[in-house]
Amino acid sequence: MDDLIIAGEKFSSRLIMGTGGAPSLEVLDQALAASGTELTTVAMRRLDPSARGSVLDVLRGRGIKVLPNTAGCFTAGEAVLTARLAREALGTNWVKLEVIADERTLLPDPIETFDAAERLVADGFVVLPYIGDDPALARRLEQAGCAAVMPLGAPIGSGLGIRNPHNIELIVEAAGVPVILDAGIGTASDAALAMELGCDAVLLATAVTRAQRPDLMAAAMRGAVQAGRLARQAGRIPRRRYAEASSPMTP
Amino acid sequence: MELIVGGGIVGLSIAWRLSRAGRPVTVVDPAPASGASHAAAGMLAPVSEVTYTEEPLLRLGVASLRRWPSFAAELAADAGLPPGGPSYGLDFRADGTLDVAFGTDDLAALDELAAFMGKLGLPVERLTGRECRRLEPMLAPSVRGGLLAPGDAWVDPRRVTSALLAALERRGVPVVRARVSRLLRASQGSGEGAVVGVELDDAAAGGTVPAEIQADGVVLAAGVWSAELAGVPVRPVKGQIMRLRSAEPRLSRCVRGTVHGTPVYLVPRGDGELVVGATQEEMGFDTRVTAGGVYELLRDARELVPGVTELEVAEVVAGLRPGTPDNLPLIGPSGTPGLTLATGHHRGGVLLAPLTAALLQGEEPELAALCSPARHRPAAGSAASRGPAVPLYEKTSGSEELG
Numbered sequence: 001m002d003d004l005i006i007a008g009e010k011f012s013s014r015l016i017m018g019t020g021g022a023p024s025l026e027v028l029d030q031a032l033a034a035s036g037t038e039l040t041t042v043a044m045r046r047l048d049p050s051a052r053g054s055v056l057d058v059l060r061g062r063g064i065k066v067l068p069n070t071a072g073c074f075t076a077g078e079a080v081l082t083a084r085l086a087r088e089a090l091g092t093n094w095v096k097l098e099v100i101a102d103e104r105t106l107l108p109d110p111i112e113t114f115d116a117a118e119r120l121v122a123d124g125f126v127v128l129p130y131i132g133d134d135p136a137l138a139r140r141l142e143q144a145g146c147a148a149v150m151p152l153g154a155p156i157g158s159g160l161g162i163r164n165p166h167n168i169e170l171i172v173e174a175a176g177v178p179v180i181l182d183a184g185i186g187t188a189s190d191a192a193l194a195m196e197l198g199c200d201a202v203l204l205a206t207a208v209t210r211a212q213r214p215d216l217m218a219a220a221m222r223g224a225v226q227a228g229r230l231a232r233q234a235g236r237i238p239r240r241r242y243a244e245a246s247s248p249m250t251p
Numbered sequence: 252m253e254l255i256v257g258g259g260i261v262g263l264s265i266a267w268r269l270s271r272a273g274r275p276v277t278v279v280d281p282a283p284a285s286g287a288s289h290a291a292a293g294m295l296a297p298v299s300e301v302t303y304t305e306e307p308l309l310r311l312g313v314a315s316l317r318r319w320p321s322f323a324a325e326l327a328a329d330a331g332l333p334p335g336g337p338s339y340g341l342d343f344r345a346d347g348t349l350d351v352a353f354g355t356d357d358l359a360a361l362d363e364l365a366a367f368m369g370k371l372g373l374p375v376e377r378l379t380g381r382e383c384r385r386l387e388p389m390l391a392p393s394v395r396g397g398l399l400a401p402g403d404a405w406v407d408p409r410r411v412t413s414a415l416l417a418a419l420e421r422r423g424v425p426v427v428r429a430r431v432s433r434l435l436r437a438s439q440g441s442g443e444g445a446v447v448g449v450e451l452d453d454a455a456a457g458g459t460v461p462a463e464i465q466a467d468g469v470v471l472a473a474g475v476w477s478a479e480l481a482g483v484p485v486r487p488v489k490g491q492i493m494r495l496r497s498a499e500p501r502l503s504r505c506v507r508g509t510v511h512g513t514p515v516y517l518v519p520r521g522d523g524e525l526v527v528g529a530t531q532e533e534m535g536f537d538t539r540v541t542a543g544g545v546y547e548l549l550r551d552a553r554e555l556v557p558g559v560t561e562l563e564v565a566e567v568v569a570g571l572r573p574g575t576p577d578n579l580p581l582i583g584p585s586g587t588p589g590l591t592l593a594t595g596h597h598r599g600g601v602l603l604a605p606l607t608a609a610l611l612q613g614e615e616p617e618l619a620a621l622c623s624p625a626r627h628r629p630a631a632g633s634a635a636s637r638g639p640a641v642p643l644y645e646k647t648s649g650s651e652e653l654g
Contacts, residue, residue: 023302023303023304023305023578024304024305024575024576024577024578025574025576025577026576026577026578027304027577029576046530046532046533046534046543047532047533047534048533048534048535048537050535051486051487051533051534051535051536052478052486052535053478053484053485053486053574053576054486054533054535055533103511104511157512210303211303212303212304212367213303213304214303214304
């Protein structure tokens with residue numbers, strides 16, 4: 001089987017979902033079901049993990065593995081603390097590391113992210129860092145012991161797609177750990193492109209949760225990720241300037 | 252006698268309407284009008300708050316807003332309020348909601364919302380930035396455009412609950428100040444029998460109340476506390492809200508805005524108070540006011556109306572909205588004989604109070620169907636065909652490990 005393997009754990013779905021922005025838990029629940037996801041991120045700040053009936057119960061109900069994330073943190077110190085609280089509350093040592101540089105762009109802060117990654121790896125965490133599309137930083141984080149790297153396609157929630165496909169290809173080429181395209185996906189073709197570029201998985205939230213029909217968009221993303229993966233494995237034909245007949249021109 | 256458990260705006264409205272209809276009722280609540288109704292801003296804004304996937308909630312809101320003027324007028328009369336003109340002494344105003352946008356991104360989102368509203372046939376007007384500021388001169392010059400929902404209204408929920416308590420007192424409806432510890436069941440044989448009353452936590456009330464109250468029917472209108480009493484799928488959604496005070500009114504209508512993707516609203520009271528709300532947090536039964544909550548409210552409010560920094564901070568409170576999995580309330584028969592639900596109103600308790608009381612008296616059956624608690628119960632003999640694979644809420648104790 002063509003499984004996604006992160007830190008030795010197998011997933012048959014290559015679509016990782018986020019939970020932010022859904023109008024209601026029921027809409028979120030239906031979208032998660034339609035997406036077929038097996039791994040979903042939950043922002044741990046402003047969430048009491050012991051409260052009943054929250055988004056965590058939606059994931060439990062679907063048997064989806066929870067990937068706590070440190071969204072909203074501005075410093076390595078805060079991110080490390082948030083990850084530790086999440087590990088204690090949820091009993092998982094996995095963390096999506098997200099340290100943002102400013103509220104306006106929500107772009108990841110490379111220095112704080114690297115600092116936090118080093119400390120969390122040393123503390124036994126399985127670290128999945130959210131980063132800019134920077135091949136050098138991706139390589140350094142892999143060397144530091146991260147279980148995957150998660151470069152952005154475009155800023156969080158922007159729906160701008162993959163702004164620098166070339167950098168994503170460079171990251172994929174050099175990576176020995178899974179590359180997960182995180183942030184920027186606006187519609188299904190963006191997700192397919194990420195997979196065609198060689199990413200191992202796609203993480204998205206807003207494109208689904210803020211769509212007019214979240215369940216339909218989730219199903220579209222599921223299909224797109226599968227299509228893009230198959231296309232990558234099949235190998236695309238070279239681009240040509242002029243036509244080449246696919247059937248004989250003369251009878 | 253019907254027993255209403257919960258003395259927030261929903262429970263008190265139900266009690267008042269039932270009493271007006273000649274039915275004997277009693278209300279029980281340890282501290283009436285002190286929960287979510289006390290924190291609420293009181294926006295009656297079904298049109299400007301519409302979002303994708305929530306057309307059923309829009310229908311409920313529009314129907315309830317239509318009821319508000321007569322509800323307010325009758326309440327003011329029953330409570331013996333001095334004639335308050337068009338605001339009924341409840342600070343009820345129907346001057347519309349203005350939803351404004353700043354950056355290009357927020358403006359694009361506003362246009363998308365306008366298109367959605369147009370498709371739903373909602374009466375909204377698209378305004379330029381300068382038109383917005385002509386309506387509301389205190390708005391920041393950076394406002395780029397807006398949507399006016401002229402039919403939206405607002406009310407002071409604290410005045411409404413005070414009036415409801417006064418009206419109940421004048422009608423001789425008992426309001427028992429005690430905490431309900433559990434529902435009384437006619438538990439003959441196996442399984443759970445009909446609900447026949449409630450058991451009171453008389454220790455908490457200092458031994459001044461009876462140990463239990465028998466009733467012909469119980470209406471559970473206990474907001475977030477409904478979950479522990481009847482195991483219904485209601486969870487607390489924390490909201491922090493701020494009240495600012497000024498001698499001069501700064502706004503003449505409700506103003507909402509999206510500041511870099513975060514929604515914020517300002518509601519003007521007749522006495523110059525300005526209500527700024529509200530955070531939405533999944534923090535369980537936590538009503539602490541936090542630095543981050545206050546910061547974000549002020550940061551976003553100042554973006555909309557720079558002058559708010561000159562106002563006095565009168566109060567910051569946190570309330571717990573009773574949220575349901577689909578954001579629709581649970582109104583109607585619970586499935587257990589003797590127990591009716593009127594809970595899960597989430598952000599819409601004030602708006603939906605008049606409709607809730609009407610639905611429980613058998614009016615508007617089509618709308619009642621949207622709120623039926625049966626939608627969260629698995630159909631007999633089959634797994635739940637829609638909704639989650641397992642209940643979103645179960646009465647369990649302790650925490651679970653995640654796989």
